[in-house]
C-alpha cells in the first residue's frame with residue numbers, strides 16, 4: 001500500500017492548487033505559479049474566467065442534465081456555431097478527447113459500411129501520435145508504452161512514420177477506411193505537419209475514396225492562432241475530433257463531420273449519456289463567445305510571436321539546455337539538449353508550470369488570454385531556469 005487510495009497511474013508533482021486566477025495557480029500554501037501547462041491545453045481562457053464562471057453558474061441554477069432523449073437547445077446552438085465556423089455540417093458531443101476520436105473512427109467505418117464497403121475498417125496513423133487511452137485509441141496511437149499489458153491490440157490500425165506521406169500511400173489497402181492525423185502533434189513533441197503533407201493526404205483520400213480525419217483535441221480552439229490548426233494549411237478534413245480547449249476546463253469533446261462523412265451515423269447507432277449535457281454546452285458556448293470575438297485570434301498570433309522570439313533568444317543563449325524552439329501559436333515546444341524532465345523541474349523551481357512531451361520536448365501551452373506582461377515574466381523564469389542548468393553543466397565540466 002502506498003498510503004493513497006488512488007490508482008498509481010499518475011506520477012504527480014507534490015503540488016496541490018487551491019484556486020486559479022487567469023494565468024496563475026495558487027497552492028494551498030499560497031504560493032503562486034505561472035501556469036504555462038494550462039491543464040495540457042485545456043484551460044484555453046485561463047482560470048476563473050468571469051464569462052465562463054457566469055455561464056456555468058447560471059446554467060447550474062437552471063438545469064444540469066437531461067438525457068439526449070430530449071432536445072437540448074444549448075447543444076443545437078453550439079453544434080450550429082461549430083458547423084458555421086468550420087468545414088463540418090454535423091456534430092456529436094462527447095465528454096473527452098478519446099471519446100471524440102472513438103466517434104470519429106466509428107463515423108469513418110460506418111460511412112464505408114453504408115456505402116457498400118464493409119471491408120474498409122482500417123485506419124492509417126502516424127508515429128508519435130496520441131489519440132487517447134481507450135482500447136481503440138491506444139491502438140490508433142500505436143505507442144508500445146500505452147499498449148503493453150492490455151491484451152491484444154485492437155485490430156484495424158496501421159502506423160507509418162511521422163510525416164511519411166509516401167509510406168501512408170503505400171499503406172492504403174482495400175481494407176483502409178481513413179487516415180487519421182494531428183495537424184500539430186502534441187504529446188509526440190509539438191511537431192507541426194507541413195501544409196504540403198496535409199495537401200497530399202487530402203489528395204490521397206480523394207483519389208482512393210477514403211476519409212481524412214483530423215485530431216485537433218490539443219491543437220484546436222484557437223491554440224495556434226486560428227480557430228483550428230488545419231486552417232493554416234487550407235486543407236479541410238472529412239471528420240475532426242476536438243476536446244480540451246472547447247470546455248475551458250469543463251470536460252467535453254466533439255466529433256465534427258461533413259454531411260457526407262456522417263451519412264452512416266443514423267438513429268441508434270451511437271450514443272452517450274453525458275455528452276452534450278446542458279452544463280457542458282453552456283460552457284462550450286461561452287468559450288466560443290470569447291474565442292470568436294473580433295481580434296481575439298489575431299491577438300493570440302501576436303502574443304505567440306512575442307513568445308517564440310523570446311524563447312529563440314533563450315535557446316541561443318543556452319544551447320546546452322535548449323536545442324531548438326518548435327511549434328506554432330501558443331503551442332510551443334522547447335526541444336531540450338538535456339533530459340526534458342530536468343528542464344521541467346528547473347522551470348517548476350522558478351514557479352513556472354510546463355508539460356513534458358515526447359521527443360525530449362517541454363510543452364508550453366499558456367491560456368490564450370495570457371498577457372504580454374505574463375509572457376515576459378515566463379521568459380524571465382525560463383531564462384533563469386536555463387541559466388541555472390547551464391551553470392551546473394559548466395561547473396561539472398570544470399571538475
Ligand SMILES: Cc1ncc(COP(=O)(O)O)c(C=O)c1O
Pocket residue numbers: 040095096097098099101130131132133182186187215216217218219243244
Ligand atoms: C491530440 C490528442 N488526442 C486525444 C487526446 C485524448 O483526450 P482525452 O484525454 O480527453 O481523452 C489527447 C489528450 O491529451 C490529445 O492530446
